[in-house]
Amino acid sequence: MAVGTKPGAGVDTAQVARDTREHVLISWAAQGQIAPLVVTGGDGCWIVSGERRILDFSSTLVNTNLGHQHPKVVRAIAEQAERLTYAAPGFTDEPRATLARMIADVAPGDLTKTMFTTGGSEAIESAIKIARLFTGRHKVLTQWRSFHGQTAGAMTAGGDNRRWANEPGIPGIVHFLNPDPYRSLFGADVQKALAHVEEVIWYEGPNEVAAILCEPIVGASGLIVPPDGFFQGIRQLCDRHGIVMILDEVMTGFGRTGKWFAAEHWNVVPDVMTFAKGVNSGYVPLGGAIVDGPIAKHFEDHVLWQGLTYSGHALACAAGVATIQAYRDERVVENAAAMGELLGRELRALMARHPSVGDVRGKGLMWGIELVKDRGTKEMLERWNGPSQKLATALRTACMERDVYVMTRWNLMVVAPPLIITADELRTGIGAIDEALAIADRYAATGEL
Numbered sequence: 001m002a003v004g005t006k007p008g009a010g011v012d013t014a015q016v017a018r019d020t021r022e023h024v025l026i027s028w029a030a031q032g033q034i035a036p037l038v039v040t041g042g043d044g045c046w047i048v049s050g051e052r053r054i055l056d057f058s059s060t061l062v063n064t065n066l067g068h069q070h071p072k073v074v075r076a077i078a079e080q081a082e083r084l085t086y087a088a089p090g091f092t093d094e095p096r097a098t099l100a101r102m103i104a105d106v107a108p109g110d111l112t113k114t115m116f117t118t119g120g121s122e123a124i125e126s127a128i129k130i131a132r133l134f135t136g137r138h139k140v141l142t143q144w145r146s147f148h149g150q151t152a153g154a155m156t157a158g159g160d161n162r163r164w165a166n167e168p169g170i171p172g173i174v175h176f177l178n179p180d181p182y183r184s185l186f187g188a189d190v191q192k193a194l195a196h197v198e199e200v201i202w203y204e205g206p207n208e209v210a211a212i213l214c215e216p217i218v219g220a221s222g223l224i225v226p227p228d229g230f231f232q233g234i235r236q237l238c239d240r241h242g243i244v245m246i247l248d249e250v251m252t253g254f255g256r257t258g259k260w261f262a263a264e265h266w267n268v269v270p271d272v273m274t275f276a277k278g279v280n281s282g283y284v285p286l287g288g289a290i291v292d293g294p295i296a297k298h299f300e301d302h303v304l305w306q307g308l309t310y311s312g313h314a315l316a317c318a319a320g321v322a323t324i325q326a327y328r329d330e331r332v333v334e335n336a337a338a339m340g341e342l343l344g345r346e347l348r349a350l351m352a353r354h355p356s357v358g359d360v361r362g363k364g365l366m367w368g369i370e371l372v373k374d375r376g377t378k379e380m381l382e383r384w385n386g387p388s389q390k391l392a393t394a395l396r397t398a399c400m401e402r403d404v405y406v407m408t409r410w411n412l413m414v415v416a417p418p419l420i421i422t423a424d425e426l427r428t429g430i431g432a433i434d435e436a437l438a439i440a441d442r443y444a445a446t447g448e449l
Contacts, residue, residue, distance in 0.1 A: 013038040013050050028162070037400075042068020045418045045425050047405060054400065057417050057429040058407035062219065062251050062366070063277035066326055067418040073283050076322035077315055084314050089116075089307060095317035102324045103279070103290060106260045109269030113296040115304070116288045116312035120250035120276035121149025123287040124213070127272045128153050129306050131211035131244040134295050138172045139204050141197070141212045145178040145222045145384075148213065148248055157213055160221045161385045172210075176200045180224045182359045182370065183378055193226075194233040206241040211272075216262035219251040220409050222384065223368025225361050231268045238271070244295075245270045250287065251366070254278030255327055255419050258337030258364030265363060271295060278419075280323045286316035327419075336419040339426060340364040346430045347415065356381060356440035365421070369413040369433070371440045381444055382411045394449045395436050404432035 016038045020026075026034055041048035044067040047056050059065060066073060080095060087093045100114045115130070117123045132138055142148070144159035155162065156169030163169065179186050179193035186193040201209055212234055218224035231247075238245040247270040252262035256278055259265060263273070272295065276287030310316075327333055340363065347367055351357040358372030371381040371391070382391040392408035399406045406429070407414040417429060443449055 009040075011038075011040040011050070013040065044068060045421050053403065055404045055417075055425060055429050055432075057399070057404050057432075058414050059416050059418050060282065060405075061277070062256070062407070062414065062416045063282035065254055065256065065278040065419045066281040066323055066332065067420045070281065070283075070323075070326060072326050073281065073319050073322045076318045077283065080315055080318035086310075086314055089309065089311040093312075093314055093317075095314050095321055096312035099279075099317040099320040099324070100312075102321060103275070103288070106324065107273065107290055108261055108263050110293045111269070111273055111290045112293055114288045114290045115306060116286065116317070117276070117308055118285040118310050118313070118316070119149075119287040120248075120274065121151040121154040121287075122308060123250065123274035123276055123289050124148045124154040124157060124248060125151055126306050127213070127246045127248075127274050127289040128157070128211065130272060130289060130291060130295065130304070131246060133302065133305065134298050135210045135242065135244060137208055137210035139174055139209045140172055141174050141176055141200060141204070141209060143178045143214055143218070144175045145180065145218050145224055146215055146248075147219060147221045148215075149250075158221070174200065174204055178218065178222070178224055179226050179230050180222065181227050182224075182361070188227045190227050190229040190233060193230055194237070197234065198237055201237065201241060201243075206243070209241065209243050211244040211246050212238055213246040213248060215248045215252065216265075217252050217257060217363065217366060219366075220407065220412070220414055223362060223366070223370075223412060223414060225363060228266065231263070231266045235268050235270075244272060246272045246274065248274050250274055250276045254323075255333035255336045256364055256366050256416070257362075258333070258340045260333060262363070278323075280316060280319035283319045283323075284313065284316035285310075286313070286320055330420070332419045335421075336364045339417075339419075339421055339423065340367075342423060343367055343415065343417075343426055343430075346426065350430065350434055350437065353434070354437040354441055356437060356444040362415070365417055365419055367415045369415065371411040371413070371444075373444045380411045381440060384410045384412075386410065390449060391440065391443055394439050394443075398436035398439055399432045402432035402435060404429050406433060406436075 047054040115126050142157045146159045148154045148157040153170045155166040156173045181188040253275045274289045347360040356371050359370040373379040396408040
């Protein structure tokens with residue numbers, strides 16, 4: 001970009017809008033009811049749309065961990081494009097090998113070898129196949145309140161309404177109830193939650209269960225932080241029954257929760273860990289499943305029946321190498337932890353001011369605001385998995401009118417800004433949410449938006 005040139009300068013936004021309306025299918029939407037924002041550029045924590053700057057207070061899809069247009073990552077992509085843009089997955093190259101080593105260096109425990117994909121959905125598909133091939137079993141247990149992706153297996157594994165259009169889905173997926181300290185049947189009672197999981201294992205047959213797959217912190221399906229001890233108990237159940245433990249760190253990985261990976265909050269090491277999003281801040285599509293030593297050894301003399309044309313794409317992996325280096329050099333994970341403390345305090349202060357806020361919860365820079373009609377009954381202000389998104393749309397629109405983007409779903413606001421955010425930028429986002437929550441308060445009191 002030339003010196004002094006604004007991001008996206010010269011883009012005909014009206015033509016982009018027309019071309020989109022006439023020729024692009026937009027995900028998760030009835031096409032005639034939307035007019036998507038035309039994004040012309042990005043700058044740190046800010047989305048640029050022509051002359052407008054919008055604070056990206058949910059890291060777009062909780063993936064732009066380094067913010068937009070980080071110069072080191074942009075430069076790494078350009079330099080790699082000059083050398084090599086693509087090599088077949090049966091070959092190898094420097095960025096792929098280097099990134100695999102760097103991920104193993106920061107991953108917990110003995111997680112050591114990575115199967116690269118182009119995103120989180122394919123990472124989950126790969127993890128499920130790996131667990132089935134390794135154990136010779138076929139069933140996979142997952143949580144009801146979860147989302148694992150949009151391909152057939154990943155969508156079946158998820159628990160929210162996005163899987164319905166895909167049903168009946170793949171066989172062998174069995175769901176269990178989440179240990180949600182705010183509203184589940186178990187409350188914060190870890191032993192009851194674990195007893196439920198073990199009962200499901202026995203119903204399904206321990207020798208039939210290949211894997212237990214969980215998000216360590218549930219993302220957009222509830223932003224649920226499990227009680228301490230739950231994942232230690234899942235680890236013990238897996239060890240007892242020879243079950244592969246898969247943690248889906250697609251959203252939580254690479255500093256999002258104030259640690260490199262959310263599993264570290266509970267000192268738990270899975271057998272397989274999936275990742276995407278933050279591995280290169282979404283600059284080029286990339287994901288993967290990293291496995292531990294015993295699984296890696298298994299595939300020394302057993303065929304890994306899984307492959308993708310763009311596995312370990314050179315440009316994506318070069319972006320990943322630069323991203324991890326930036327995390328280290330710029331102390332990004334440490335900033336996420338520090339800013340997360342500030343964000344938590346500010347959100348709890350919002351809760352004190354707004355009666356529609358039933359709960360705030362999270363870790364690092366991954367927080368949820370749950371909205372209720374009544375704090376005593378905990379009745380949801382808009383039903384999770386329900387047909388209505390009127391409240392969520394009204395809140396998102398109100399924040400956007402204040403030039404702040406916040407992901408909203410049903411009665412949940414997902415506050416997950418880039419990990420490079422400053423205290424001043426945090427307060428800008430909080431100010432917009434504070435004003436928008438007047439809508440939720442009115443809706444709770446009167447039933448009117």
